[in-house]
Amino acid sequence: MLQKFKVHNFKNFKNDLEIxxxxxxxxxxxxxxxxxxxxxxxxxxxxxxxxxxxxGYALCDLKATLGFSPEINTLHSFISNADSDSDITTFTYTFLFNQKKDTAVYEYSKSDMVNLVSEKLSVNNHVLYEYDFKENTFITVDSDYFHSNDIYSIYQSSTNSSLPFLRWCVNNGSVDKDSIFNKIYNYGSKITQIFTPTTAAVRLTKNELDVLDKNVKELENFLVYMGIDCKLTMEKLPDGTKELYFVFKNRKVSFLENASSGTLSLFNFYIHFLMPHKESSILYFDEFDAFFHFELSEKIVQYMKEKYQNALVIFTTHNTNLMTNKIMRPDALFLLTTSGKLIPLCKATDRELREGHNLGKLYMNGEFDED
Incomplete structure (x- = not known):
């Protein structure tokens, strides 16, 4: 479980931004x-x-760093703040493992999305290792953690600045499956960053159609949950391809050709994000409801709370209808200020916030300090 996250000197965040x-x-x-x-x-x-x-890019950077989403690495090569005197960006993830008995802090610095400058892993305030990529050397090692100290020299002779030691250890079977190394690695592999769903009809790949064929009922249940009364089926066409259909009393009609833009947005949301990420550690939904009615936005939040009970789910939005104690709470509603501070509503005002308060109305009336 992720207890804390901090990033320093990342894009528009010149100083520390911490959650x-x-x-x-x-x-x-x-x-x-x-x-x-x-x-x-x-x-x-x-x-x-x-x-x-x-x-979202900062929080989800762990996934790219551990090698699970290399396409992100090429999109944003320059990552430090443009006004900063330093070109080094530092990411710090604090985890709780083993029923909160162990606290692991994984910290690394980068000069861009690909190249590491340093890497460090501590468990219960004890440093397991710290590596300097510029000097290609370990600053600190725990000589008792591994069965053989040769692992350090082997890594040092074969590494490059895009290969973190943690990732190398896991991929080379140098650590036990229940080790902190594997726990962080597996957590990173299940991070998902989701952008605004499109309303455009899309053509699915053969692999996506095959997976959807096994999940049609779940897609149907998802749409029904969202208030779209429908029945769906997948049909195999004469050329061997598959197509999704609405099922009506007297006929079947193509889903992609007849679905409304709102339904297509939900469909894309499910196909590209929910279907392939049923088990996630972090789900970061950026502007998730740009094309959704406010009632539908509430249903999506409720759906995610029910389906991803053990995941960290973060939504960004401008929809103040979601700023309500009915589905959220003041310590789970945050304001990101233009100065780069992330503040929960309960700390953005001197007022004692209670269940009966209309948080959205208070926000619109300027109750919360966004400086």
Whole structure:
């Protein structure tokens, strides 16, 4: 479980931007936003240009660094703040493992999306290793952690600045399956960053059609949950391809050719993000409801809370209808300021926020400090 995250000197965040998921208030309502005493479901608000998308890139960088999404590495080569005197960006992830008995801090610095400058792993305040990629040397090692110290010299002789030691150890079978190394690696592999779903009809690949064929009923249940009364089926065409259909009393009609733009947005949301990511550690939904009616947005939040109870789910939005204690709570609703600070609503005002407060109305009336 991720307890804290901090990034320094990343894009529009010149200084430290930190999220403490253990900073939970004592609210008795909307407790499904809390998982194992950590914030598990949260919504982030911020003005255009405040950095909501960049925050997602930063938080999800662990996945790219551990080699699970190399396509992201080529998109944003320059990552440090343009006004900073330094070109080094530092990411720090603090995890709780083994029923919260162990605290692991994984920290690394980069000069761009690909190349590492340093890497460090500590468990319970004890440094297992620290590596300097510029000097190609270990600064600190725990000589008792591995069965043989040869692993350090082997890595040092074969590494490059895009290959973190943690990733190398896991891929070379140098650590036990239940080690902290594998736990962080597996957590990183299940991170998903999701952008605004498109409303355009898309043609699915053969692999996507094959997977959908096995999940048609789940897609149907998802759409019904969202208020779209429908029955679906997959049919095999004479040329061997497959196509999704709406089923009516007297006929079947092509789904992609007849679905509304709102239904297509939900379809794309499910196909590209929910279907392939049924098990996730982090789901970061950026502007997830840009094309959704406000009631549909609420249903999606509720759906994600039910289906991903153990995942950290983060939404960004401008929709103040979601700023309500009915589905969220003041310590799970955050404001991202233009100065690069992330503040929960309960700390953005001197007012004691209670269940009966209309948070959206208070926000629109300027109750919360966004400086």
């Amino acid at each position: 403490d998921f253990s900073d939970v208030n004592g609210y008795k309502f909307s407790q499904d936003c809390i998982t194992n005493d950590l914030i598990g479901k949260m919504i982030i608000y911020g003005k255009n240009g405040s950095g909501k998308t960049n925050l």
